[in-house]
Amino acid sequence: MAAIFRNLALGLAISFFVSCHCLAVPSLASSDGFLQCLQQKIPGELVLTQSSNNFTAVLVSSIRNAKFFTNATVRPLCIVTPIDASHVQAAVLCGRAEGVRLRVRSGGHDYEGLSYRSVRGGEVFAVIDLAGMRAVSVSLGDATAWVDSGATLGELYYTVAKSNPNLAFPAGVCPTIGVGGHLSGGGISMMMRKYGLSIDNILDAKIVNANGELVDRAAMGEDLFWAIRGGGGESFGIVVSWKIRLVQVPSTVTVFIIGRTVDQGAVDIVTRWQDVAPSLPSELTIRVILQGPQATFQSLYLGSCAALLPTMSSLFPELGMTSADCREMSWLQSAALIQFWNPNTPVEELLNRRTSLQGSSKGKSDYVERAIPNGVWKNIFPWFTMNGAGMAILEPQGGFVGSVPAAATPYPHRSGTLYNVQYIAFWSGDNTAVAANQWIRDLYAFMEPYVSKNPRAAYVNYRDLDLGENAVAANDVSSFDSGKVWGRRYFAGNFDRLAAVKAAVDPTDYFRNEQSIPPLI
CATH class of the missing domain: 3.40.462.20 (Vanillyl-alcohol Oxidase; Chain A, domain 3)
Incomplete structure (x- = not known):
């Protein structure tokens, strides 16, 4: 039986690899203009071009599916590694000005790799890698926390439990999943029957919108706040941090x-x-x-x-x-056991962000x-x-x-x-x-x-691209009719409302991927 469990654990570990690939080379004019803009607004060491010594290492750092990283993989124009929300704002403003789209990655677990690759050749894009924005700040007084999108679930669990072992957060089993992507899509967990999905426990968020503005719940409005809590990643802006309600767990x-x-x-x-x-x-x-x-x-x-x-x-x-x-x-020990299948695994293993291309x-x-x-x-x-x-x-x-x-x-x-x-x-x-x-x-x-x-x-x-992909219309905006083919399978009757929110906050469809919400115009 122990051997069977080891095989199951190996299979689970392999199964949690998820997509990576990247894109085609844009025109030199837009490429040069974008890079020059970034150099003026962001510290140079945070912008990695293809000639940077650590470009490939950073690109691979959150690739969790070997099929998306081969010799044929087209590299992104650059990787921006922000450590502050202002850097994300700068990337959005430069991208809008120079016609360069952004792919945003927190943990790299997107099952089709759309957080750092494009299926469409010829698209001009850069990767925003949020791994440098991973702070977790716990408020014991009201049992809440602010967590950056680049933190992993394991880092969140560990920090919360070390602050108070009777507090936790209902989210996924795999500790290397990024908070940003997980909360953007819902958040199934082993405690959802008690406390709901992860998104049912989000109190506030800070998002960089399509105008490059950093706004919180009060400033973004309730429609956008509704949409980002489960409407899928990379449709409405870049959420840089979330305020979450922590839940009580027994000793x-x-x-x-x-x-x-x-x-x-x-x-x-x-x-x-x-x-x-x-x-x-x-x-x-x-x-x-x-x-x-x-x-x-x-x-x-x-x-x-x-x-x-x-x-x-x-x-x-x-x-x-x-x-x-x-x-x-303890609850923290249970998080390690359920993932690693070994009762002797130390809880510190939840902090390991390593990847594998095996x-x-x-x-x-x-x-x-x-x-x-x-x-x-x-x-x-x-x-x-x-x-x-x-x-x-x-x-x-x-x-x-x-x-x-x-x-x-x-x-x-x-x-x-x-x-x-x-x-x-x-x-x-x-x-x-x-x-x-x-x-x-x-x-x-x-x-x-x-x-x-x-x-x-x-x-x-x-995410499953077999369900369909957006078609881009002549006006360079994703088609609502193509989006509803896959979108109503994920969101049922909520898809139309998501598309209406998209039209209100990003009508030109700057934030998009092959399965992003299209604007209902």
Whole structure:
């Protein structure tokens, strides 16, 4: 069993690599003008051109998917590494003046790499790498914090817990994810059933808008503040920092990780999990990882093992959880265990921002609104033993996250959603790429009858260009009609409002990528 867990952990680590690539060479006039403008407004050491000694090292520093960094990769015009919001403002003003677009990267986990690459050859762009803006300032008096977009989730968790071990923040499992991208798209977590998504706990933000102005919630207005909390990154401006509400956690939490193979009844247990997991007490989250012939049930309970046991015995006896499966620890320690699968991993490992180009990945997502029948699960499990097979992660909803109205934030997948599914294919080397990509697309097609419909929903933080890309009209503005093809799958009825906000704050579509919100003009 330990070997299986090690393989699962390796697969998860590989699966969290996400895209990188960059773009075509612009005209010399716009290139020279942009670089000269930056040199006048930003300290020279913060602007890395392709001739800079550390250009490639910085470019690679947040690339988490090897398929987006090859010998054929076209480099950006330059990388701006701001350490202050004024540097971001300068980059926007220079970019607007010289016709150079910006790609903005915090942690580099964008699943299509759109935070630092463009799919379209010929686009003039530079990368704004926010890794130098990563401060976390905790206010214990009102249990809030200001966190810069370039901080990672691990840095946020560690700083908060070291300030007060009974405070935390509900956000994702992977510690190297950047705060900026994560909060821009929603923020699924192991505590969302208790405290909601990350975006449900944002109190304020500071954003550099399309005019190069730095504005907070009061100055930006409630429509824009609504849009940036879940409307996807790089559509409305560059959020440089966020004010978040911290949440209370007990001194002792409980984690269990239980694997069940098909021979041990995994099909029946997962079938039952669909009904149980979204309706459990909100302090308890049990997610499922499917890989090979096994389902692994990974759980966080905000309380002691003694309190958890009767709940599991009463509500989910099919799993067969016992006290021997419990690991009691602090919340910060649980964040390390759930990511690294090793109870001996020090919490300081959450601060490690390292990247690796050892593997490539492709991700897709679904939402399930009606439990999938047992007979169908019997046909799903064999997919994970096929050639090129990857994994799927099932994240239960319900609880607080389901009680929030769909229009309260851009993230619409609330009431009526049982769970989210993330499919991940991963490979190393060209010889396995074809099988892995074929596997994920075939599995996604197979699942269509059993997931949400009209439209088939997806999670914007698991960005998927297979769903569609913006077309740019003759006026150099992204087409609303092309955007709604993919946009309504991420945002449902909230997409039109997002497009209206875009038209109000960035009508010329300066901040854009292949799946940015188009202006509804």
